[in-house]
Amino acid sequence: MASLKKLAGQTLWYGMSNIAAKLLNQLLTPIITRALNMPKGIADYGNFGSLMAYVSFVNVVFTYGMETAYFRFSSTGTDRNKLFQTTFTSLLFSSLLLSALLILLRVPISQYTGIEGHPEYITWCVLIVAIDTLAAIPFARLRQEERPRKYAFTRVAGIVVNIIITIYLVQWCPHHLSIDQNSAFSRWYFQNSNVGYMLLANLAASTVTFLLLFREWSGFRFKFDFPLWKTIVTYSAPMVIIGLGGMVNETFDRIMLPKLLPPGVSLIDREIAVGIYNANYKIAIFITLFITAFRMSAEPFFFSQSTDKNAPKTYARVMKWFVIILCFAFLFTSLFLDIWKFYIDKAYYGGLGVVPILLAANVCLGIYYNLSVWYKITNNMKWGVYITLIGAAITLLINFTFIPRFGMYACAWATFAAYCSMMVISYFKGQKYFPVPYNPRKLISYLVVMTLLFFTERLVMFFTENMFVRLLAASVLMFMFLRLVFAAEKKELAGMPLIGRYIKADS
Numbered sequence: 307m308a309s310l311k312k313l314a315g316q317t318l319w320y321g322m323s324n325i326a327a328k329l330l331n332q333l334l335t336p337i338i339t340r341a342l343n344m345p346k347g348i349a350d351y352g353n354f355g356s357l358m359a360y361v362s363f364v365n366v367v368f369t370y371g372m373e374t375a376y377f378r379f380s381s382t383g384t385d386r387n388k389l390f391q392t393t394f395t396s397l398l399f400s401s402l403l404l405s406a407l408l409i410l411l412r413v414p415i416s417q418y419t420g421i422e423g424h425p426e427y428i429t430w431c432v433l434i435v436a437i438d439t440l441a442a443i444p445f446a447r448l449r450q451e452e453r454p455r456k457y458a459f460t461r462v463a464g465i466v467v468n469i470i471i472t473i474y475l476v477q478w479c480p481h482h483l484s485i486d487q488n489s490a491f492s493r494w495y496f497q498n499s500n501v502g503y504m505l506l507a508n509l510a511a512s513t514v515t516f517l518l519l520f521r522e523w524s525g526f527r528f529k530f531d532f533p534l535w536k537t538i539v540t541y542s543a544p545m546v547i548i549g550l551g552g553m554v555n556e557t558f559d560r561i562m563l564p565k566l567l568p569p570g571v572s573l574i575d576r577e578i579a580v581g582i583y584n585a586n587y588k589i590a591i592f593i594t595l596f597i598t599a600f601r602m603s604a605e606p607f608f609f610s611q612s613t614d615k616n617a618p619k620t621y622a623r624v625m626k627w628f629v630i631i632l633c634f635a636f637l638f639t640s641l642f643l644d645i646w647k648f649y650i651d652k653a654y655y656g657g658l659g660v661v662p663i664l665l666a667a668n669v670c671l672g673i674y675y676n677l678s679v680w681y682k683i684t685n686n687m688k689w690g691v692y693i694t695l696i697g698a699a700i701t702l703l704i705n706f707t708f709i710p711r712f713g714m715y716a717c718a719w720a721t722f723a724a725y726c727s728m729m730v731i732s733y734f735k736g737q738k739y740f741p742v743p744y745n746p747r748k749l750i751s752y753l754v755v756m757t758l759l760f761f762t763e764r765l766v767m768f769f770t771e772n773m774f775v776r777l778l779a780a781s782v783l784m785f786m787f788l789r790l791v792f793a794a795e796k797k798e799l800a801g802m803p804l805i806g807r808y809i810k811a812d813s
Contacts, residue, residue, distance in 0.1 A: 334472055335588045337580040339651040341477045342500060342581075350500040352580030353421065356564065359557035360419055361431050367551055368404060368439040369543025370399055375538045376446045378682070386450075393538065394443045408432045410584035420564075421501065430505045437512040444522035449630060464515035468507045474502035488491040497675050513537035544687035551694030555701050555724045558719035560584060562702075565710035576623045583714040585650045589643075590664045605663070620741045625676050625742075630791055633670045633756040637787055640665055641763050644773060645648040662760065663718035669753070670725035680736035689739075693731050697724040746795070754792060754802065759783045765806065 342351050372393050380386050389717035391808075410414065412428035421427050432684060448457045475495075483492045564576035639646060640662045647658055681689045701724040736742065766779040792799065 319704060325473055332656065333471055335627070336649055336651070337473060338476060338504075339585050339654050344653075345429055346574075347500065348581040349574050349577035350579040350581075352560075352582075352584060354501045354504050355560050355580055355584035357419060357421065357427070357431065359553075359560045361435060362553045363550060363555045364431075365435050365438065366407070366546060366549035368398065368401055368435050369442050369549075370400070370539075371549065372538070373442045373446045374682070375542035376443060376452060378541060379538060380450050380532075383502045388531050389538075390443060390447060390485055390525075391527060392531045392535050393532045394440075394523065394526050395528060396535060397439055397443060398540075399440050401755070405432050405436045424499070424502060427502055427505055432504070432510050434505070434509050437509075437516050440523070441512070441516045442517055444519040448519075460518045463518055464511040467514045468511035471507035471510050472504060475507065476500055476526055479503075489788050490567070510758055526726050540551055541687065544681075546692045547691045548687075548694045551691075551698040553693075554698035554811055555721060557722065558698075558701060559705055560798045562705045563709060563714060566706065567713060567789055568710050578716060582654045582657040583717060583768065584629030585654040586660055586714075587664060589646050589649055589658075589661045590639065590668055593632065593639060593665055593672070596709075597668060597675065598629060608763065618740075621676075621679060625673075625744055626749065627753055629673060630795075632672045633752050634759045634787065634791075636665050636756055637759060637784055638667050640760050641783055642777070644776055644780075646722070658719040663715070663722055667718070667725045668724035669756075670722065672728040677736055678733040680732075680740035680742070684740050686739055687734055693728050693735070699730040700724045741750050752791075754788065759787055763776060773799075 338351060342348060376389060376393055379389055409429050409432055412425040412432075413427050416425040419428075445457065445460075448460075450452075462543050479495055481493055560580055560583065564580050567576050567579065643658065647663075648653060678690065678693075681687060701720045704720035704723055705716055708719070711807060712719075733744075733746075763783055764779055765774075767776060770776065
């Protein structure tokens with residue numbers, strides 16, 4: 307119980323910091339979608355989404371699993387200073403080499419990604435990735451040393467910078483610089499696009515974040531332990547394949563969507579489709595926030611608990627509560643979609659139908675992240691590779707087959723199918739290599755109830771368009787789920803101080 311409380315406390319800290327940071331960052335979505343609500347603006351937002359999808363792939367190659375390896379080896383008694391110096395040195399030199407190569411190839415890369423005429427955008431993307439890569443180990447150090455306050459402040463500060471610069475360049479400048487286009491800044495501004503402005507905001511945010519981590523990397527010296535590095539890379543190398551496969555599942559749909567739509571669809575309509583899909587993808591924020599917060603605290607926690615004889619029981623309890631919270635997050639978003647839709651401009655409402663599918667996909671992804679602990683702590687990273695590649699293959703197959711006919715809905719269902727398959731495979735393989743006493747009957751029951759409540763709300767929507775009736779039905783269904791959880795977990799909840807008092811009073 308003490309271990310579970312520790313994880314809950316760290317998840318709360320990382321959760322609050324990530325929720326604060328991402329909520330601040332997500333404020334950009336309604337701002338941007340309202341500023342870019344005309345066809346050209348929606349297309350710019352689509353181009354930016356596609357470009358950031360490419361960036362996510364490059365980021366995996368730049369970091370090559372060093373962050374996870376840092377947690378793995380810091381929990382095995384390895385000298386942490388030596389570990390920090392070796393991993394940071396490795397990332398520094400590889401980032402310099404990869405950055406130089408990509409910048410030299412910026413012109414052909416810009417043509418391939420569809421932003422020809424602005425090769426400098428590729429340079430800015432490379433700099434974002436390189437700076438974020440160098441910040442990875444200092445951030446990992448904060449998490450390993452359990453310093454969530456500094457972690458939270460740094461994350462939030464970077465997001466605030468991103469918001470301020472984005473609002474200034476995307477929303478303020480177009481209405482105020484048009485008066486005077488004779489200044490050097492005005493001429494530069496009108497030669498660029500919204501894609502460039504958003505990239506510059508991200509670059510500034512990454513730079514500020516890295517500078518705020520000065521105390522964490524200022525002790526860096528060129529001390530490189532080659533034998534240790536070989537051991538680390540042997541462990542982390544599969545993480546590149548796992549990471550790339552994960553990015554195929556997470557972001558490749560925004561690359562494939564504009565390319566696979568039927569030939570008769572114009573270029574601007576292809577870009578608009580990506581913009582609409584990208585905006586609706588972000589409505590799944592509530593569930594992704596919790597998953598991100600959980601991952602931040604769970605990875606070091608699972609490694610630190612791996613040698614404890616009660617570790618499997620601890621992992622099982624974590625899974626149960628994690629599934630309950632995922633179900634709550636799914637229902638909280640999907641049942642109240644009539645409210646959440648105001649998060650984006652009505653010009654993007656054409657993609658609201660993909661939101662429940664993507665929410666369900668993220669439920670599967672969250673469970674998979676929880677299950678994946680087995681191959682990390684048993685050094686069976688090859689299974690992580692196999693599972694990820696299976697998911698990536700499913701994503702590619704469904705997208706290639708069905709995007710020409712079903713567009714963004716094919717992307718959403720491909721994401722769900724991939725994550726669901728990875729979740730199931732990981733469960734059965736994990737029970738063979740590292741048995742954990744999960745209660746599959748109870749976990750599946752929660753997921754079934756979640757699904758039934760969702761379809762009940764869909765049925766209400768079918769019969770009425772009255773907003774009050776629909777929100778009332780959503781509230782009743784939400785209460786029913788919470789009441790079910792209290793009834794099913796009453797004994798365990800009674801042992802928690804605040805909730806326990808409520809249960810006793812209710813009894």
